[in-house]
Amino acid sequence: MKRNYSVLLVIVGAVLWAASNVANAIQPRKPNVAASSWILMDYETGNVIMEEAADEPLPPASLTKMMTSYIIADQLHKGNISLEDQVLISKNAWAQNPKLRGGSLMFVEVNKYVSVDDLHRGIVVQSGNDASIAMAEHIAGSEEAFADLMNQYAKRLGMNSTHFMNSTGLPDENHISTARDLAKLARALIADFPEDYSLYAEREFTYNGITQKNRNELLGDTTLGVDGIKTGHTEEAGYCLVSSAEKQGMRLISVVLGADSMGTRASESRKLLNFGFRFYTNVKAFAAGKALNQAQVWKGEEEKVAVGLAQDAVLTVLKSEKDELKANYKLNGKLMAPIKKGQVVGEVYFNMGDTVVKRLPMVALDNVEEAGFFGRMWDSMALWFED
Known part of the structure; x- marks a missing residue:
């Protein structure tokens, strides 16, 4: 077979839809949000739709318990603890008097045993500080050791502006997070532990004869499809709410920090x-796996290799601009055999007008073995003349 040594164009434009004038697209004005910091993120893509002061370090109050719950779920799934485990309530966990320290309680009793299942619900639904400390001690031996564990999990999740000092969110000048980090945590909680996430939709929980309602004002809002996540409030933090809602196949995550009332955090999240x-x-x-092009391969048994994406390319865009999205891709120079399936060989980048809105690695979709001696020599000569 005659080998084709024509130069592969490094940049090739691929129009996804018929392009129209970007300047003519309808651009809705972003809402004014009455909060110190906020963010709206698409769950599937992780794309931020809009934000304000989303990287400002602020006290997260009981939103902290999202991480406490995340660790509990992780430990359950790893088999290190079980829902049937009986946790002995220490005096430290029991003595979370809200009049002295602020916060909410599950109302566990000192020196009594409570199941992990009940304590987890007490954390998620009732936002119990006592339940949080009891589980922190059960998992790590002490709340201080659990806080260190929380910070390790935060680092793994990319929560780079977060530092935890306790499992509850009670005030400490070194206990901080950001709206962006809390959105990342919410996304991880839903993605990694969907069964445990279902607890966040429970409207009330009864323990020890005391029924307490979930403080999330948006639960049950049939117009939005809110099924979580968590409220928080201290004098220092103001009123906070992380929400997640699913509607017509799209899930959004919103974080509102520092609102002035329960009603405001709910209305601004709804907005x-x-x-x-x-x-x-x-x-x-x-x-993923769809061939976007056939790329020239040098010194290989095959002349070309199919290239594409290792993951689906999903983008969050304005409905009015979706017809203006374009894709371009480029190779990382000339491709030399051997090439392994899944090897990164270039980049696909998506433009809205002149703005790049997403980049994804482009990979080889097949293996290409190295050619024999004469094939490699022939290509070396061709490359020499090309250069």
Whole structure:
């Protein structure tokens, strides 16, 4: 077979939809949000739709318990603890008097045994500080050791602006997080432990004859499909709410920090979620494993290799601009055999007008073995003349 040594164009434009004038697209004004810091993120893509002061370090109050719950779920799934484990309530866990320290309780009793299942619900639904400390001690031996564990988990999840000092969110000047980090945590909680995440939709929980309602004001909002996540409040933090809602196949995560009342945190969260659902959509541009091009291979048994994406390319865009999305891809120079399936060989990048909105690695979709001696020599000569 005659070998083709024509130069592969390094940059090739691929129009996903018929392009129109970006300047003419309808651009809705972003809402004014009455909070110190906030963010709206798409769950599937992790794309931030809008934000304000999302990297400002602030006290997270009881939103902290999202991490406490995340660790409990992780330990359950690893088999290190079980829902049937009986946890002895220490005096330290019991003595979380809200009049002295602030916060909410599950109302466990000192020196009594409580199941992990009940304590987990007491943390998620009732936001119990006593339950949080009891589980921290059960998992790590002490709350101080558990806080160190929390910080290790935060680092793993990319929560780079977060530092935990306790399992509850009670005030400490070194206990901080950001709206962006809390959105990352919420996304991980839903993705990694969906069965445990279902606890966040429970409206109330009864323990020791005391029924307490979930403080999330948006639960049960049929217009939004809110099924979580967590409220928080201290004098230092103000009123905080992390929300997640699913509507017409799209899930959004909103974080509102530092609102001035329970009503405000609910209304501003509702405002963000409504805006996201009304004006944004997710577009699946390319499927994983689909060949986007055939790239020239040098010194290989095959002349070309199919290239594409290792993961689906899904982008969150304005509904009014989805027809203007374009994809371009480029190779990382000339491809030399041997090439392994899944090897990164270039990049696919997506443009909205002149702005790059997403980049993904492009990979080889097949193996290409190295050619024999004469094939390699022939290609070496061709490359010499090309250069």
